Amino acid sequence: xxxxxxxxxxxxxxxxxxxxxxxxxxxxxxxSRPGRVVILVPxxxxxxxxxxxxxxxxxxxxxxxxxxxxxxxxxxxxNLYTASLLARDPSFDLIYLDVTWTPKFAGAGWLLPLDDxxxxxxLDSFLPAALDAGxxxxxxxxxxxxxxxxxxxxxxxxxxxxxxxxxxxxxDLRATARALQSPPxxxxxxxxxxxxxxxxxxxxxxxxxxxxxxxxxxxxxxxxDRPEAIEALQFLRDCVADDPISPAGVTTYQEEESxxxxxxxxxxxxxxxxxxxxxxxxxxxxxxxxxxxxxxxRTEKGRRTATLGGWGFGISAFSRHxxxxxxxxxxxxxxEGQRLLCRDTGYAPAxxxxxxxxxxxxxxxxxxxxxxxxxxxxxxxxxxxxALASDILQxxxxxxxxxxxxxxxxxxxxxxxxxxxxxxxxx
Amino acid sequence: MSGRERARDQWYLLLPAVLLLGVAVVIPxxxxxxxxxxxxxxxxxATTFAGLxxxxxxxxxxxxxSSWSNTLVFTGCSVAVELxxxxxxxxxxxxxxxxxxxxxxxxxxxxxxxxxxxxxxxxWIFNDAFGVANDLLQRLGMIGAPVAxxxxxxxxxxxxxxxxIWKTTPFVTLVVLAGLQSISADVLEAARLDxxxxxxxxxxxxxxxxxxTLLVAVAFRVVQAYGSFDLIYVLTGGGxxxxxxxxxxxxxxxxxxxxxxGYGSAVATQAALLLxxxxxxxxxxxxxxxxxx
Numbered sequence: 001x002x003x004x005x006x007x008x009x010x011x012x013x014x015x016x017x018x019x020x021x022x023x024x025x026x027x028x029x030x031x032s033r034p035g036r037v038v039i040l041v042p043x044x045x046x047x048x049x050x051x052x053x054x055x056x057x058x059x060x061x062x063x064x065x066x067x068x069x070x071x072x073x074x075x076x077x078x079n080l081y082t083a084s085l086l087a088r089d090p091s092f093d094l095i096y097l098d099v100t101w102t103p104k105f106a107g108a109g110w111l112l113p114l115d116d117x118x119x120x121x122x123l124d125s126f127l128p129a130a131l132d133a134g135x136x137x138x139x140x141x142x143x144x145x146x147x148x149x150x151x152x153x154x155x156x157x158x159x160x161x162x163x164x165x166x167x168x169x170x171x172d173l174r175a176t177a178r179a180l181q182s183p184p185x186x187x188x189x190x191x192x193x194x195x196x197x198x199x200x201x202x203x204x205x206x207x208x209x210x211x212x213x214x215x216x217x218x219x220x221x222x223x224x225d226r227p228e229a230i231e232a233l234q235f236l237r238d239c240v241a242d243d244p245i246s247p248a249g250v251t252t253y254q255e256e257e258s259x260x261x262x263x264x265x266x267x268x269x270x271x272x273x274x275x276x277x278x279x280x281x282x283x284x285x286x287x288x289x290x291x292x293x294x295x296x297x298r299t300e301k302g303r304r305t306a307t308l309g310g311w312g313f314g315i316s317a318f319s320r321h322x323x324x325x326x327x328x329x330x331x332x333x334x335x336e337g338q339r340l341l342c343r344d345t346g347y348a349p350a351x352x353x354x355x356x357x358x359x360x361x362x363x364x365x366x367x368x369x370x371x372x373x374x375x376x377x378x379x380x381x382x383x384x385x386x387a388l389a390s391d392i393l394q395x396x397x398x399x400x401x402x403x404x405x406x407x408x409x410x411x412x413x414x415x416x417x418x419x420x421x422x423x424x425x426x427x
Numbered sequence: 428m429s430g431r432e433r434a435r436d437q438w439y440l441l442l443p444a445v446l447l448l449g450v451a452v453v454i455p456x457x458x459x460x461x462x463x464x465x466x467x468x469x470x471x472x473a474t475t476f477a478g479l480x481x482x483x484x485x486x487x488x489x490x491x492x493s494s495w496s497n498t499l500v501f502t503g504c505s506v507a508v509e510l511x512x513x514x515x516x517x518x519x520x521x522x523x524x525x526x527x528x529x530x531x532x533x534x535x536x537x538x539x540x541x542x543x544x545x546x547x548x549x550x551w552i553f554n555d556a557f558g559v560a561n562d563l564l565q566r567l568g569m570i571g572a573p574v575a576x577x578x579x580x581x582x583x584x585x586x587x588x589x590x591x592i593w594k595t596t597p598f599v600t601l602v603v604l605a606g607l608q609s610i611s612a613d614v615l616e617a618a619r620l621d622x623x624x625x626x627x628x629x630x631x632x633x634x635x636x637x638x639x640t641l642l643v644a645v646a647f648r649v650v651q652a653y654g655s656f657d658l659i660y661v662l663t664g665g666g667x668x669x670x671x672x673x674x675x676x677x678x679x680x681x682x683x684x685x686x687x688x689g690y691g692s693a694v695a696t697q698a699a700l701l702l703x704x705x706x707x708x709x710x711x712x713x714x715x716x717x718x719x720x
Binding site (some may be wrong): 075078079082083104107108109184193194195196247248249250251252257261266384385387388391394395396398399400401402403404405 | 469470472490554555556572573574575577578579580663664665666667668669670680683684685686687
């Protein structure tokens with residue numbers, strides 16, 4: 001019984017806190033002291049945030065920002081926030097939110113609405129798609145600080161050598177990959193095929209490239225069992241099936257596994273986020289000056305688009321310093337803050353004028369490409385049941401990719417399971 | 428001191444343990460059961476009674492059914508192999524040889540490692556491009572091309588079971604070793620004088636005397652494997668295609684990812700209940716067998 005008890009115990013404790021509103025005093029002495037704003041970031045971002053915190057402390061009086069290092073994995077940080085916020089814990093003043101988290105966190109009442117705190121004209125300077133990801137039921141809960149968009153990378157040197165242009169269509173991609181690969185030393189195309197959120201991001205780009213859609217934001221209808229959606233999944237399945245252009249292990253890869261193979265010179269094409277560019281262009285990279293990037297390819301029915309990613313801040317409903325927290329967000333989203341965040345890290349800013357800033361463009365000319373791709377970036381659906389809808393899609397995509405069921409069966413199942421969730425989600 | 432006073436004193440002495448058990452086990456479990464009968468709206472801060480709705484939902488939930496079969500496969504396979512391997516290792520370690528103390532200390536090492544850490548290491552071992560597993564098997568000529576062990580439903584489950592066996596066989600070994608040491612040398616000596624060969628001694632004397640120890644080992648391992656979470660969460664996250672998602676993982680996802688407390692609690696309660704029934708049945712069965720012998 002011990003293990004079963006342990007499971008129940010953990011959940012029991014979490015849920016006691018969740019439902020026992022009022023039993024835990026939100027004003028008890030937490031980690032944050034007066035005038036101190038606490039944020040939790042992944043280890044890789046810590047140096048950049050510390051520099052920003054220092055610059056912020058220099059411009060304000062008495063407010064400092066404490067940067068707490070959390071786990072690198074997005075899912076683990078989400079769980080950490082969830083446990084903390086369920087307990088109505090004031091430890092974190094700002095919640096560093098992924099682009100898909102707003103409905104869940106706002107729907108649970110964990111974030112302060114920002115509409116009364118931020119003037120509408122302050123919002124004009126944000127990339128519209130990034131800003132929209134922070135809205136839930138008509139109110140704003142999250143301000144974007146950096147954005148991401150999915151990109152298709154290619155080996156320009158190999159393509160030039162073979163006299164082939166960068167691909168425009170899925171046919172081009174497949175043909176070029178097949179012509180230039182020599183497995184197992186060099187594969188055609190590596191991407192993220194593990195059962196996790198990244199697989200949904202990859203699939204959505206291929207899906208829109210085929211002219212399909214997942215959940216229509218206007219009507220709430222589900223497009224997963226339409227022919228375009230099945231063709232899109234068939235394309236990914238064909239990448240790993242007979243006569244493959246992707247290694248069989250791609251169904252276990254997340255971003256880093258696929259990027260390492262590409263950076264080792266063992267793949268012609270890679271689907272990844274903008275951070276891969278900076279690493280591939282580093283001085284010690286064998287690919288320096290030998291790659292190109294653009295949005296995912298398409299068929300004649302579809303569009304070349306990117307899945308929108310990115311990070312932003314929401315203010316915790318349990319924070320004891322919401323005003324100081326907002327002041328910090330204003331600083332980070334100012335041009336100066338965006339320069340500090342994006343200059344050395346290669347992150348893409350969330351503010352439009354940052355893409356025209358010569359200091360940033362000189363440090364990172366790739367921003368011009370990101371700005372271009374970003375115009376066609378598409379956000380993932382926003383409703384409180386998103387996590388479940390995403391898990392349903394992940395499971396079925398993964399089943400089809402690993403050959404357990406046909407793409408058609410997988411997507412018909414996914415559509416049937418998704419429909420009850422999206423009822424009443426239309427805007 | 429009268430008998431009644433002594434009985435009262437005994438109750439006082441038990442009180443701290445009873446209180447601790449109440450706070451740490453009974454209240455949370457009762458809370459989870461209650462929660463499984465409720466619907467929670469976090470934004471409103473309201474909890475309403477939902478009756479057995481969540482339990483009714485379980486029956487029609489294909490993901491719940493598949494998490495069940497995954498849990499049973501994982502528990503059954505890993506415990507069966509661990510039991511056999513554990514007994515074999517224990518018999519080896521029970522012999523006297525030079526450096527036995529060191530070997531016994533080494534054997535416990537996998538058990539002492541944090542599961543999440545060893546799961547990460549196994550993740551790299553099973554990696555298709557850089558993994559040791561593929562390299563070894565290819566050198567031995569057992570496979571032609573690298574296999575993505577965690578990338579196919581069947582092999583991913585097998586990989587999980589291998590990692591679990593590696594980690595928890597030492598536990599079975601230790602328990603069985605303790606059992607072996609409690610068997611009197613006189614009995615074995617007598618058997619040898621009576622002309623029983625080593626395999627006969629093992630089958631007729633050692634094994635029957637080990638049964639209570641084995642039952643303890645199996646009970647612990649079944650309970651642990653049944654609620655296994657960290658290994659699976661780190662190694663596969665339940666994939667590919669949900670083929671390694673266990674009941675505890677599913678309960679966790681419901682509570683922390685979907686914020687569906689009622690349903691998550693129902694999954695956990697139902698799992699605990701079924702294990703309790705299985706344990707009671709096993710205990711009754713063992714009791715009857717023990718009585719006959």
